Amino acid sequence: MVLTELPTPKPKANELLIKTKAATICTSDLHDIDTNPFNIKLPTVLGHEGAGVIVACGKGVKNFTLGMRVAAHPVVPCGICEACGRGFEHLCDNMGHFGIDRQGTYAEYFIQREDRVRQIPDEMSFPLGSLLEPVANCLQAIDRAGNLAFKKVLVIGDGPFGNIIARLAMRAGAAKVMVAGRHQYRLDMIPGAEAVTEIPEKSVDVAFLAVSSADAVRSCMAALRKRGRLVVFSLVEKPVALDLFRLHVAELEIVGCCNDEFKIDQALACLSDPALNLSEIITHQVSFENWEDAFALTKDRSRKALKVSIIFD
Numbered sequence: 001m002v003l004t005e006l007p008t009p010k011p012k013a014n015e016l017l018i019k020t021k022a023a024t025i026c027t028s029d030l031h032d033i034d035t036n037p038f039n040i041k042l043p044t045v046l047g048h049e050g051a052g053v054i055v056a057c058g059k060g061v062k063n064f065t066l067g068m069r070v071a072a073h074p075v076v077p078c079g080i081c082e083a084c085g086r087g088f089e090h091l092c093d094n095m096g097h098f099g100i101d102r103q104g105t106y107a108e109y110f111i112q113r114e115d116r117v118r119q120i121p122d123e124m125s126f127p128l129g130s131l132l133e134p135v136a137n138c139l140q141a142i143d144r145a146g147n148l149a150f151k152k153v154l155v156i157g158d159g160p161f162g163n164i165i166a167r168l169a170m171r172a173g174a175a176k177v178m179v180a181g182r183h184q185y186r187l188d189m190i191p192g193a194e195a196v197t198e199i200p201e202k203s204v205d206v207a208f209l210a211v212s213s214a215d216a217v218r219s220c221m222a223a224l225r226k227r228g229r230l231v232v233f234s235l236v237e238k239p240v241a242l243d244l245f246r247l248h249v250a251e252l253e254i255v256g257c258c259n260d261e262f263k264i265d266q267a268l269a270c271l272s273d274p275a276l277n278l279s280e281i282i283t284h285q286v287s288f289e290n291w292e293d294a295f296a297l298t299k300d301r302s303r304k305a306l307k308v309s310i311i312f313d
Contacts, residue, residue, distance in 0.1 A: 001033065001046070001291075001292075001295070003291070006045070006103075006107065008108075008109050009103065009109060009110070009111045010056075010111075011056055011057065011058035011111050012058050012059075012111075013058050013059045013060045014058055014059075014060045014061060014113055014114055014115075015057075015058040015061070015111050015112065015113055015114065016054050016056070016057055016058070016061065016064055016070070016111065016112055016113075016114055016117055017054070017055050017056035017057075017058075017109060017110075017111055018050070018052040018053065018054055018055070018070060018072060018109065018110055018111070018112065018117075019052045019053050019054075019055045019108065019109055019312075020050055020051075020052045020105055020107060020108055020109060020110060020312045021051055021052040021053060021069075021126035021311070021312055021313065022050065022051050022052070022125075022126035022127040022129070022130045022285075022309050022310065022311055022312065023047045023049060023050045023104075023105040023106050023130060023309070023310045023312070024049040024050075024127060024130040024131065024134075024282065024307055024308065024309040024310070025047075025049075025294060025295065025298045025307070025308045025309070025310065026048065026049055026134065027159060027160070027161070027212075028048075028235070029046055029047065029048075029099070030295075030298065030299065031212070031235065032046060032099065033046070033295075035237070037235065037237055038100055040099070040100050040101075041101075044099065044100075044103060044104070045099065045103040045104045045105075045106055045107050045110075046099040046104045046106055047098065047099055047104035047105035047106035047107070047110075048074035048097065048098035048099045048104050048105060048133065049074070049105060049130045049131065049132075049133055049134060050071070050072055050074075050098075050104075050105030050110060050130050051069070051070065051071040051072070051120065051126040051127070051129035051130040051132070052069075052070065052110075052126065052312070053067060053068065053069055053070070054066055054067065054068045054070055055109070057114075061114050062114070063114060064114055064117065064119070068119050069119065069120050069121075069122065069124075069126070069129070070117050070118060070119050070120060070129075071117070071118055071120050071129035071130060071132040071268070072098075072105070072110070072112040072116060072117050072132070072133075073112075073116045073117070073118075073132060073133050073136065073264050074097055074098035074099070074104070074105075074112075074116075074133055075090065075092075075095060075096070075097055075116070075133070075259050075260075076095065076096030076097065076102070076112075076113055076116060077089035077090070077092035077095060077096075078092050078093070078094040078095070078096075079092075080094075081093035081094050088261070089261075089262070090140070090258070090259035090260055090261050090262075091258065091259070098110070098112075105130075106291070106310065108288075108312060116264075118132065118264055118265070118268050120268070120271075121272065124271060124272065125279070126311075127279075127282045127285060127309035127311070128271055128278065128279050128282065129271065130309060131267075131271060131278060131281060131282070131307075132264065132267050132268060132271065133260075133267070134160065134161065134164065135164060135267040135270050135271060135278065136260035136263040136264055136266070136267035137161070137233075137257075137259060137260050138161060138164040138165045138168055138233075139168065139260060139263040139266050139267060139270070140257050140258075140259065140260040140261055140263060141165050141168075141208055141231050141233045141257045142165070142168045142169060142172055143261065143263075144231050144255045144256075144257045145169075145206045145208070145229060145231050145255075146206070146229065148169055148172040148173055148174045148205075148206060149172065149173035149174070150173065150174075150175045151174050151175060151204075151205040151206055152174070152175060152176045152178075152203065152204045152205050152206075153166075153169045153174045153176065153177045153178065153204060153205065153206045153207075153208070154177075154178045154179075154180065154196075154199065154200075154204040154206070154207040154208070154220065154223050155169070155177065155178070155179045155180070155193075155207075155208045155210055156179075156180045156181075156199070156207065156208070156209055156210060156211055156213075156216045156219060156220055157179075157180075157181060157208075157209070157210030157211030157216070157234065158179060158180070158181020158182065158183055158186035158187050158190075159181075159186070159210065159211065159306070160281055160306055160307045161210045161233060161234070162179060162181065162190075162208070162210035162211070163179075163186070163189060163190050163281060163306065164278065164281065165208050165210055165233065166179050166190045166193045167190065167192075167276050167278070168270070168276075169206075169208075170192050170193065171275070171276065174206075176194065177192070177193045177194065178193065178194045178195075178196045178200075178204070179193045179194070179195055179196070180195075180196050180197070180199050180219070181195070181211075182301075183301055185304050186306060189280060189306060199219050199222070199223050200223060201222045201223060202222070202223070202224065202225045202226075203223060203225055204223050204224060204225060204228060205224075205225065205227075205228055205229070206228065206229050206230075206231065207220035207221075207223050207224055207228065207229075207230050207231070208220075208230075208231045208233055209230065209231065209232050209233055209234050209236075210233050210234055211234055212234045212235050212236055212237070213234075213236070214236060214238065214240045217230075217232075217236060217240045217242075218240070218242075221242060221243065221246075221247075221252070221254075224250070224252050225250075226250045226251060226252075227250070227251050227252070227253075228250070228252055228253070229252070229253040229254075229255060230252070230253065230254045230255070231255055231257050232254065232255065232256050232257060233257045242254075281306055281307045282306075282307045282308075282309050283304070283305050283306040283307060283308070284297055284305050284307075284308045284309070285308075285309045285311050286308060286309070286310055286311065287310075287311050287313070288310055288311065288312045288313075291310055294308050294310050295308075
């Protein structure tokens with residue numbers, strides 16, 4: 001990554017020009033930088049978690065005005081493909097996405113279509129607002145898990161997504177939520193969850209894969225009891241060998257989870273929920289001038305960072 005200057009983008013019809021106030025680093029950004037699994041055409045502006053202030057509106061914008069404090073969802077469905085026609089806009093065949101086929105949020109300005117933007121309350125910080133899409137994605141994981149009331153739940157992964165999923169699982173009524181990870185300080189940041197070092201076999205109803213690891217996939221499957229369900233939330237690039245005999249005889253289920261299905265407004269409500277206290281997810285705020293430190297901090301587990309937000313001010 002390098003610092004460069006680009007022209008200020010101009011919003012088209014139904015688009016908003018947003019002056020960035022906070023852009024929060026996602027683990028997937030690190031994957032994009034290291035291995036580029038989605039074959040992003042470079043160079044481009046990465047970043048897809050952002051919040052800021054509207055400074056220009058394109059023609060036809062109806063619900064926003066200049067100066068509004070907003071958060072943006074980075075996924076842009078086309079609305080006309082087969083997937084969108086089936087109601088699966090989050091799985092759009094022609095999906096647009098910040099940092100992949102359009103400029104992202106690691107810049108002083110970014111553009112988004114107005115239907116993918118939400119106004120945030122005055123009392124909500126911009127870094128917290130930038131978590132709109134991560135929380136929406138985690139809500140999708142909870143939805144894909146089915147009814148969690150009185151269920152035993154395992155989350156493998158102690159990063160930001162594992163943290164949010166665990167909080168949402170407890171809110172959904174899970175009888176017990178266990179989280180497995182490698183960093184005690186991260187495990188201690190999930191109030192109400194039980195940190196585990198030994199993953200119990202055949203004992204949980206739902207397991208969430210919240211880390212990109214083939215070994216973690218196998219651990220999740222081993223932890224499921226009969227009729228258990230694995231929710232594959234994190235990206236695992238290479239094929240994983242599975243015990244299909246046990247899947248057959250125990251009637252196990254494996255479901256994918258990618259993006260979110262119309263959960264922007266639910267996510268905004270979660271960000272405002274003091275019981276969830278999602279502001280705890282953001283452990284560090286770093287000025288844009290020190291952007292290199294922000295990425296180094298995100299990668300360095302010894303520095304006790306969970307979510308790092310780059311502040312434009």
